[in-house]
Amino acid sequence: MTIPELSPEAFYNRWPQNEVGEEVQLLDVREVAELELASLPAADHIPMGQIPQRLGELDSKKPIVVMCHGGARSLRVAQFLISQGFKEVFNLSGGIDAWSKQVDPKVPQY
Secondary structure (H helix, E strand, C coil): CCCCEECHHHHHHHCCHHHECCCEEEEECCCHHHHCCCCCCCCEECCHHHCHHHHHHCCCCCCEEEECCCCHHHHHHHHHHHHCCCCCEEEECCHHHHHHHHCCCCCCCC
16 A cells, blocks of 8 residues: 655645645654653654544545654555544654654754
8 A cells, every 4th residue: 555655745735834734644653751852843743652542533525644753654554544434644754753853944853
């Protein structure tokens, strides 16, 4: 199963920050400790291990862009969401690390 990838720059251009939450759900699947190092205010946070129990918190009618630190965990979660019937799911390629490099250098890298 191929998961569509969005670069941070493409995501930022497609959905301005004021539309995140309204038009698209940005799902951060990193662990709580990682949020203390770097985070995006508009993202909803559900750690990867809790996704199966918390599917009801996701809006299947909106596109979902899944992110993590570097893109590997988010890819696995995106595959899982599609297997659960979610239709429009994207992986944020390079994760929050790439976001810091491509979109907002004020977001700390770790």
